[in-house]
Amino acid sequence: MNxxxxxxxxxxxxxxxxxxxxxxxxxxxxxxxxxxxxRDVYTRRNxxxxxxxxxxxxxxxxxxxxxxxxxxxxxxxxxxxPTFFDIPDEVGAM
Amino acid sequence: xxxxMVQSEATKDDPEKLAAFQARIDRDExxxxxxxxxxxxxxxxxxxxxxxxxxxxxxxxxEGNWITRAPTLERKxxxxxxxxxxxxxxxxxxxxxxTLGVSRDELTEMLLDGRMKYSSIFNYPTLNWADIxxxxxLVDGAAIINQVPLQRTSFGPYSRAMIRVCKEESxxxxxxxxxxxxxxxxxxxxxxxxxxxxxxxxxPALMMFGPSxxxxxxxxxxxxxxxxxxxxxxxxxxxxxxxxxQIEFLGLDLPDDGIKWNEERGHYDYSxxxxxxxxDVIKGNGPCNVxxxxxxxxxxxxxxxxxxGLLAHxxxxxxxxxxxx
Numbered sequence: 353m354n355x356x357x358x359x360x361x362x363x364x365x366x367x368x369x370x371x372x373x374x375x376x377x378x379x380x381x382x383x384x385x386x387x388x389x390x391r392d393v394y395t396r397r398n399x400x401x402x403x404x405x406x407x408x409x410x411x412x413x414x415x416x417x418x419x420x421x422x423x424x425x426x427x428x429x430x431x432x433x434p435t436f437f438d439i440p441d442e443v444g445a446m
Numbered sequence: 447x448x449x450x451m452v453q454s455e456a457t458k459d460d461p462e463k464l465a466a467f468q469a470r471i472d473r474d475e476x477x478x479x480x481x482x483x484x485x486x487x488x489x490x491x492x493x494x495x496x497x498x499x500x501x502x503x504x505x506x507x508x509e510g511n512w513i514t515r516a517p518t519l520e521r522k523x524x525x526x527x528x529x530x531x532x533x534x535x536x537x538x539x540x541x542x543x544x545t546l547g548v549s550r551d552e553l554t555e556m557l558l559d560g561r562m563k564y565s566s567i568f569n570y571p572t573l574n575w576a577d578i579x580x581x582x583x584l585v586d587g588a589a590i591i592n593q594v595p596l597q598r599t600s601f602g603p604y605s606r607a608m609i610r611v612c613k614e615e616s617x618x619x620x621x622x623x624x625x626x627x628x629x630x631x632x633x634x635x636x637x638x639x640x641x642x643x644x645x646x647x648x649x650p651a652l653m654m655f656g657p658s659x660x661x662x663x664x665x666x667x668x669x670x671x672x673x674x675x676x677x678x679x680x681x682x683x684x685x686x687x688x689x690x691x692q693i694e695f696l697g698l699d700l701p702d703d704g705i706k707w708n709e710e711r712g713h714y715d716y717s718x719x720x721x722x723x724x725x726d727v728i729k730g731n732g733p734c735n736v737x738x739x740x741x742x743x744x745x746x747x748x749x750x751x752x753x754x755g756l757l758a759h760x761x762x763x764x765x766x767x768x769x770x771x
Binding site for chain 2: 355356357359376377378379381382385392393396397413415416
């Protein structure tokens with residue numbers, strides 16, 4: 353049996369009010385140890401106020417080859433951006 | 447440089463795919479782990495980032511050696527924090543290497559049985575407290591010069607690891623300079639120790655950047671792929687230019703009679719290190735090669751029961767949880 357500790361992806365909330373952000377990964381035997389290790393590896397200089405650890409196996413990622421079908425359709429939909437619309441100056445802030 | 451003489455792999459991929467890949471790199475796009483990449487790019491990066499990671503880990507040994515003997519509690523706390531950072535740097539880099547399809551255990555085993563290298567600098571001993579200052583100031587100083595451009599390297603995980611490392615690295619160089627400055631400004635005896643440390647570590651520090659460009663055969667492909675951003679001699683010159691005025695500030699003698707300001711070039715001239723010594727150290731014959739590998743092997747072996755025990759406990763807990771559901 354492979355006796356390597358599983359890989360965990362670590363997400364840290366840098367400050368109150370911000371979302372958790374991926375900072376890197378590490379190996380740990382279980383979730384509890386993953387949090388402890390993340391604290392030592394990724395928050396030695398006050399980088400965070402909260403940690404998420406997710407076992408890498410449980411992450412589903414889009415594939416680079418799906419880039420076209422996934423993201424190209426939005427390129428032609430300029431009307432989704434507010435700048436598409438011409439609002440007369442007299443109307444004021446909107 | 448923390449990765450020296452990384453042999454770059456020839457690549458036998460479809461020329462059309464190769465051209466498209468090179469175009470991405472030329473546009474400064476980052477390559478991510480799941481993207482297509484030439485086999486040679488992958489293999490060269492595993493070697494380079496892996497060697498870099500090993501250097502961080504083995505680099506803890508010469509400094510860890512002095513934690514219990516630091517002259518004050520403050521210096522001890524600082525050194526402890528620095529050595530802990532090195533472990534962290536090793537971990538960031540191992541994780542970056544693993545995204546290329548090699549496991550952590552494989553990497554560790556390749557270090558332990560000598561298939562993979564670490565930087566030649568860590569095969570030199572730290573004989574006294576002044577050496578700890580000199581290592582932080584010169585060795586981490588040289589590492590910074592190497593690592594700053596690598597923040598722009600083409601492989602995303604490597605680039606991100608380098609950004610984290612660089613943020614922490616200037617603390618290392620500054621604490622080293624501060625420690626050696628204290629000695630250079632201390633008693634005549636302390637000053638002598640500082641001088642002796644600089645004299646001994648100067649040439650090994652120059653060797654960190656790898657062989658001279660004329661003997662460096664693997665650079666062209668790595669530079670085209672942007673996994674090496676500058677030549678060895680460019681980086682070495684930068685280090686000399688930056689460090690010579692610092693040695694003068696400390697009131698220490700220059701460790702090399704060949705160091706002279708060259709008005710025409712706008713750089714300091716300096717003597718080459720003894721390259722035969724460098725190649726000998728790389729081959730395993732440096733003053734501490736055997737000790738370093740023995741220490742790593744012992745740590746790996748002695749830690750086996752902890753790794754296995756924690757994993758067995760985690761599996762047991764997971765199984766109990768499934769049974770309860």
